[in-house]
Amino acid sequence: MIDFELDEEQQLIRETVTTFAAEQLRPAAREADETGVIPESLVRTAWDLGLIQGSVPESYGGYASGDPSAVTGAIVAEGLAEGDLAIALHLLSPRLVVDPVLRLGSEEQKKAILPIYMSERFTPGSAAVVEPWLGFHFTKMKTTARRDGNDYVLDGTKCQVVLAASAPHIVVYAAAEGGIGAFVVPGGTAGLTIGEREKNLGLRGLETYEIRLDGCRVPASARLGGDATPMLRRSRVAQSAMAVGIAKASLDYAITYAKERDAFGVKIAQKQAIAFMIADMATETEAARLLNFEAAWNLDQGGDGSREVAIAHRYSSDMAMTVTDNGLQVLGGHGFIRDHPVEMWARNARGFAIFEGIASV
Amino acid sequence: MDFSLSEAAQSRIAMSRMAAEGMMRPIARQFDEQEHTDPWEFFQSMWDISRGNRDATGMGSQGNGKKNGRSENTLLACMQIEELAWGDAGLYLSIPNPGLGGAAVQAVGTPEQKQRYLGTFYEGKPRWAAMAITEPHFGSDSKQVATTAVRDGDEWVLNGTKIFCTSGHRALDKSDGFVVVWATLDKSKGRAAIKSFIVPAGTPGVTVTKIEDKMGIRASDTAMIVFENARIPADNILGTAEIVEKDSRAGFGGVMATFDSTRPIVAASGIGVARASLEFLKQALEEAGITIRYEVSAYDQTVLEREIMNMEAQLQASRLLTWKACNMMDRGQRNSKEASMAKAKAGLAVTRITQKCVELAGAFGYSRKQMLEKWMRDAKITDIYEGTQQINQLIIARAVLGYTSVELN
Ligand SMILES: Cc1cc2nc3c(=O)[nH]c(=O)nc-3n(C[C@H](O)[C@H](O)[C@H](O)COP(=O)(O)OP(=O)(O)OC[C@H]3O[C@@H](n4cnc5c(N)ncnc54)[C@H](O)[C@@H]3O)c2cc1C
Numbered sequence: 001m002i003d004f005e006l007d008e009e010q011q012l013i014r015e016t017v018t019t020f021a022a023e024q025l026r027p028a029a030r031e032a033d034e035t036g037v038i039p040e041s042l043v044r045t046a047w048d049l050g051l052i053q054g055s056v057p058e059s060y061g062g063y064a065s066g067d068p069s070a071v072t073g074a075i076v077a078e079g080l081a082e083g084d085l086a087i088a089l090h091l092l093s094p095r096l097v098v099d100p101v102l103r104l105g106s107e108e109q110k111k112a113i114l115p116i117y118m119s120e121r122f123t124p125g126s127a128a129v130v131e132p133w134l135g136f137h138f139t140k141m142k143t144t145a146r147r148d149g150n151d152y153v154l155d156g157t158k159c160q161v162v163l164a165a166s167a168p169h170i171v172v173y174a175a176a177e178g179g180i181g182a183f184v185v186p187g188g189t190a191g192l193t194i195g196e197r198e199k200n201l202g203l204r205g206l207e208t209y210e211i212r213l214d215g216c217r218v219p220a221s222a223r224l225g226g227d228a229t230p231m232l233r234r235s236r237v238a239q240s241a242m243a244v245g246i247a248k249a250s251l252d253y254a255i256t257y258a259k260e261r262d263a264f265g266v267k268i269a270q271k272q273a274i275a276f277m278i279a280d281m282a283t284e285t286e287a288a289r290l291l292n293f294e295a296a297w298n299l300d301q302g303g304d305g306s307r308e309v310a311i312a313h314r315y316s317s318d319m320a321m322t323v324t325d326n327g328l329q330v331l332g333g334h335g336f337i338r339d340h341p342v343e344m345w346a347r348n349a350r351g352f353a354i355f356e357g358i359a360s361v
Numbered sequence: 362m363d364f365s366l367s368e369a370a371q372s373r374i375a376m377s378r379m380a381a382e383g384m385m386r387p388i389a390r391q392f393d394e395q396e397h398t399d400p401w402e403f404f405q406s407m408w409d410i411s412r413g414n415r416d417a418t419g420m421g422s423q424g425n426g427k428k429n430g431r432s433e434n435t436l437l438a439c440m441q442i443e444e445l446a447w448g449d450a451g452l453y454l455s456i457p458n459p460g461l462g463g464a465a466v467q468a469v470g471t472p473e474q475k476q477r478y479l480g481t482f483y484e485g486k487p488r489w490a491a492m493a494i495t496e497p498h499f500g501s502d503s504k505q506v507a508t509t510a511v512r513d514g515d516e517w518v519l520n521g522t523k524i525f526c527t528s529g530h531r532a533l534d535k536s537d538g539f540v541v542v543w544a545t546l547d548k549s550k551g552r553a554a555i556k557s558f559i560v561p562a563g564t565p566g567v568t569v570t571k572i573e574d575k576m577g578i579r580a581s582d583t584a585m586i587v588f589e590n591a592r593i594p595a596d597n598i599l600g601t602a603e604i605v606e607k608d609s610r611a612g613f614g615g616v617m618a619t620f621d622s623t624r625p626i627v628a629a630s631g632i633g634v635a636r637a638s639l640e641f642l643k644q645a646l647e648e649a650g651i652t653i654r655y656e657v658s659a660y661d662q663t664v665l666e667r668e669i670m671n672m673e674a675q676l677q678a679s680r681l682l683t684w685k686a687c688n689m690m691d692r693g694q695r696n697s698k699e700a701s702m703a704k705a706k707a708g709l710a711v712t713r714i715t716q717k718c719v720e721l722a723g724a725f726g727y728s729r730k731q732m733l734e735k736w737m738r739d740a741k742i743t744d745i746y747e748g749t750q751q752i753n754q755l756i757i758a759r760a761v762l763g764y765t766s767v768e769l770n
Contacts, residue, residue, distance in 0.1 A: 001367035002436055004685045005692075010362070071362060137658030255762060270769050275758035276751070282761045283682070283702045290681035291674065297364045310655040315674040 004290070006075070014075050020049060021083025026249075029084035032205030033344050036197075038090050046091045047122040051076060056098060060110055061118030068099065070234055070296035074241035078289070081245030085348045086205035088242065090124075093162050097125035097169050099234075100182050104225030113184060116168060126167035128158035128211055129232065138173070138180070138232045143213065145176035145183060150220050152176070152183060154191070154213040160355075164194050164209035171224070172213065179227030183218055191216030202347030233309045234299055240292045240313045243320035243352045247285045250327030250345045254278055257340075258330050274330055281323045288312070288319040317352035324349040367433065370440055377441040380410065381448025389449035392580040393735055397572055399535065400452065400580065407456045408487040435622060435687040439629040443680075446633030450739040451580030453630060458482070460528055461623060461747075462490035462541040465557055468619040469599050478539055478559055489532040491540045493523035493586055500525070501752050503543070504552040508588060510544035512602070515595050517558060519544055519566075519588040527746075529584030530569045533562045540567075540586065546604060554604045559597040566591035577738030624700040624747055625686040628707035631743030632680050635711035638718040638736045639672055645722065668721060672714045679707035698760035705753035708744030715740040 006014060024042055032038050055073075056062025080088035094117045101113050117123050131142055143156025154174055164170055170192075172183045185192060195210040255278060258269035268274045295312040299305045324346040328335035335342045366374070384403055392400050445453040459466070459482050466478050482488060499505035508521025519542060523529075532538035539561045547554040560567060571585035643653070646665070653669050654662070683703040689696035715737040719726035726733040744750050759769050 001363055001365065001431070001433060002370070002684055002688060003363040004688050006362060135658045135660035137656070137661070139656050140658060140661075259762060269758075269762050269764070272751075272755070272758075272769075275762065275764075275769055276754040278761055279705070279754040279757035282757060283706050286685075286702060287678035287682055287706060290685060291678055293362060294364045294677075294681060297362060301365075307655045311670060311674045311677065314670055315678060 004293075010072065010075055013072060014079055016049070017051075017076050017079030018082060020046070021080050021088075025080065025083025025087045028087060029205070030338075030341060030344065032084070032086055034204070034338075036204055036207075038087055038205050042087065043091065043122050051080075051091065052094045052098060053118060055095070056102065056114055056118060060114035062114075068102065070237055070299040071293060073234070073238050074292055074296045077238040077241040078245040078248070078292075081242035082249045083245075084205070085242060085246055085345075086203045088245075089162060089203065089206050091122075093167070094123060094125040096127035096162065097167070097171055097184070100127075100171050100224050100228065100231050101184070103231055103234075104182060104228060106225075109184070109221070109224060113169065124163040124167045126161055126163050126170040128161045128164070128170050128172045130158060130160040132157060132159040132210065138236075139229065141173060141175045141180060143172070143174040145172075145174040145181045145223075147177065147220070148217075151217050152181075152220060152223060154183060154185070154216040154218065156213050157210065158213070159198065159208075159210040161194075161209045161211050163207050164211055165197070165207065170211070173228060173232070174213075176223070180229050180232065181226075182224040182228035182231065183222045184224065185213075185216065185218055185222065189216055189218065200351070202344065202349075202351055230304070233305050236309050236313045237292060237296045237299065237305075239352060239355050240288070240295070240309075240316035242355075243316040243349065244285060244289045244292060246345050246349050247281070247288070247320050247323040247327075250324045250342055250349075251278070251281045251285055253340075253342055253345075254281065254327045254330040257334075261331075268330070277326050277330060281326055284319045284323055288316040291315055320349040320352050321346075366440075369433065370437060373437050373441050374444055377444035378447075380407070381444050385445065385448030385452045389452060389580075390729075390732070390735065392449075393451060396574060396579040397582070399531070400455070403452060404455070404457050404487045408483070411456075411458065412483040432691045433688075435625065435690045436684060439625055439683055439687050442626055442629045443633040443636070446630035447637045448633075449580065450630055450634050450736075450742075451578040453633075454527060454578055454581035455531070457487035457489050457531070457536065459490045460532075461492035461619075462532070462539060462559075464619045464623055465492055465541045465599060466490075466559065468622075469557075473596075474559065474599070478561075486536065488536040489528040489538040491526050491528045491532040491538070491584075493526040493529060493540050493542045495525045496522060497524055501749060504555065506543050506545045506555045507548065508542065508544040509548070510546055510556065510558060510598075512546075512595070513592075516592045517595060517598065519558065519560065519591040519593065521588050523586045523588070524571075525573065525746075526584045526586055528582055529586050530572055530582040533567060533584075533586065534569055536562065538562050541599065542586075542588070546602065550604050556602065557599045558593060559599065560588075560591065560593055561597075564591050564593055576741060577735070578742055618697075620747060621686075621695075621697050621700045622690055624704040624753070625683045625690075627743060627747050628679060628683040628686075628703040631707045631711035631740055632676060632683065634736050634740045634743070635672075635676055635679075635714040638715045638733055638740075639669075639676060641731075641733060641736075642718045642722055643669065645725070665721065668717060672717060675710040675714060679703070679710045682706050698757055701748070701753040701756040701760075704743075704748060705750055705757060708750050708753070711740045711743050 028042055053062040055064050055068040057064050098117050101110055145152045145154050168187055170185050172185050173180055191214045193212040198208045258274050259267055261268045291312040295308040298308050328342045328346045331342055334340055388400055459479055463479055466474055494503055510517045510519050532540050539559050542558050542560050543555055545554045566589045568587045569584045570587050573583040653666050686696050686699040686703045689699055719733050719737045722733050725731055
């Protein structure tokens with residue numbers, strides 16, 4: 001029966017995450033953007049919150065009771081992104097390995113890989129999905145995985161590979177027999193070259209790299225399951241939820257500002273041109289949130305999600321761009337100045353169309 | 362969180378779908394072309410159906426259903442109306458039922474008023490009720506009501522002119538129905554003095570003077586009603602006759618609150634029309650061998666695919682906002698903001714979607730041989746009545762900003 005309320009557990013998760021995001025992520029966001037560095041202490045505190053461990057069953061070192069739910073994933077992603085997207089992506093990066101292993105991996109693969117990410121301290125994870133060519137889409141990859149005896153040989157170039165330099169593993173997605181294959185490639189594998197840290201429009205706090213795979217050879221046992229496309233669909237829902245989080249941040253900031261700023265003898269929020277912009281921002285943010293929850297819920301029910309996820313993702317990325325741009329506009333010239341976070345949110349939101357695989361499940 | 366349809370919802374949808382397909386679609390074009398004629402056979406059938414299923418028809422009649430527990434009355438009404446409007450929006454609006462006038466009585470009427478004016482609503486011959494707020498000199502700014510109500514002994518005496526009254530003609534001239542009229546007790550006292558009154562059919566001094574010619578929803582009658590010393594019993598006032606300076610739920614505020622239940626329903630009706638257009642277009646494309654690939658790169662996607670995806674997303678976003686507003690009402694939560702979000706979003710979305718469908722279908726879309734052009738005409742009203750786009754933006758903005766109507770107007 002149609003119902004939009006979060007259950008108690010979901011509410012608790014949301015409260016925990018949004019409080020943490022407001023108290024810890026938001027204050028650190030600007031400096032991370034300026035310096036490109038996310039403070040160690042923050043990462044440690046976040047790790048103790050158990051965001052990742054909570055999705056991994058006890059037998060592999062975590063403390064999850066069931067399967068990770070896409071709805072819960074969306075709640076966490078949205079909440080963290082409201083604090084700061086770059087830091088959120090860094091903190092959630094272990095999921096780039098943990099989730100595909102959990103979802104697609106064999107018992108052996110789970111036993112071998114998961115405990116590495118379940119230690120006392122945060123261990124970064126990484127995934128290589130996006131490719132540096134104009135027509136990229138996750139269903140149509142140029143990177144290939146060719147079977148050769150007991151090995152796979154990977155060839156191609158990937159970009160926007162999060163934390164590639166420090167992660168023990170990169171899950172590389174490549175066109176393979178039977179669909180898109182996911183391969184766990186340990187850092188330092190011969191044939192894997194990690195390029196310079198990338199410089200991006202937004203997400204400046206987040207380390208991303210271009211990587212090259214040149215006849216990079218991994219054992220057949222490095223492949224996780226068969227077709228990884230459904231896996232990537234799940235990650236798109238988390239991305240869309242992050243788009244909502246960032247829009248929400250911008251909306252709230254615009255509201256506060258507009259109610260304080262005077263023009264022509266009234267608060268600017270009292271002018272319809274501004275008030276209506278804010279009304280639309282609120283409506284669009286809520287609309288995208290509901291579309292994402294519906295898509296996530298469908299996945300949790302075992303749906304294939306190819307249509308729902310595509311639609312929610314398209315809607316949310318467009319929404320995030322419009323809403324964060326309007327959020328900046330509400331501040332006028334001050335929106336363009338880096339003292340305020342709105343220009344950063346607008347830069348960060350621009351990326352949603354290309355975040356494939358950066359965002360964790 | 363749950364996005365599955367309950368059994369009740371599924372069966373309500375299926376039943377409404379049957380009426381939409383079997384009774385509305387076949388006559389939709391005819392009663393659009395022959396404006397101002399009445400589809401009596403259709404009226405009678407809908408009346409007969411709803412007699413056995415009081416809860417199941419029309420706008421607002423169940424808007425204030427159970428306020429606790431897991432009732433889903435408002436949601437079911439919305440789903441039903443989406444289907445009926447998918448059948449035909451003009452005919453759906455014409456279905457004999459208590460309509461908006463009934464919603465007002467339901468929301469603020471006394472038990473006697475409810476019994477008297479709603480209780481017998483599904484007996485005898487088809488009957489309509491209507492709501493008359495709008496006057497020639499105002500629409501959105503409803504505190505400008507100039508129609509007067511003066512107490513004279515055991516009666517109220519009404520004078521004034523109302524326009525754009527949906528089903529006004531059918532309520533007053535074609536059936537034994539009633540109109541809820543907004544009138545002021547004292548123009549100098551502003552909105553606190555505006556009260557609503559039940560005016561039954563057959564009241565002397567009440568005349569329907571014009572029936573509007575419209576762009577769309579032509580099967581629905583939109584009437585101008587003139588009140589000249591029209592006398593109604595004193596207890597036909599809804600709420601109290603006292604003028605309390607602050608808005609109270611029993612007076613103006615109370616009637617405004619009925620919009621919280623009817624706005625999602627207007628949204629749902631627009632969604633039904635837009636869905637009809639989109640389904641029709643997709644069907645036509647499929648027959649022409651064109652399928653929509655949802656998961657291809659933006660570079661490989663055709664403009665058509667992108668447009669269709671956008672329209673589907675807009676439609677579903679509107680629907681979810683609408684369902685959420687209903688869900689809140691069914692839970693007894695205050696939903697003014699959400700109801701306005703649903704209406705504002707859907708109003709614009711369905712206008713754009715139906716226009717885009719006509720465009721994409723080319724000559725086919727423009728031709729009166731097909732339904733697309735009609736759906737475009739029918740959809741537009743969604744963004745106008747029961748609060749225009751801008752009025753709903755105002756309500757949302759006030760809620761979001763925490764402003765009163767004085768601070769933001
Ligand atoms: C087919 C049809 C059926 C109807 N049915 C009924 C009915 O049953 N009962 C009834 O009482 N009325 C009915 N109406 C009237 C309808 O509710 C009004 O037309 C509507 O509320 C708009 O009022 P208006 O036409 O006077 O426009 P106006 O109020 O004059 O508005 C004109 C424009 O100005 C904008 N505007 C107005 N105020 C503001 C503001 N404060 N801020 C920003 N923009 C503003 C509006 O959005 C609109 O774009 C019906 C109308 C139609 C066309």
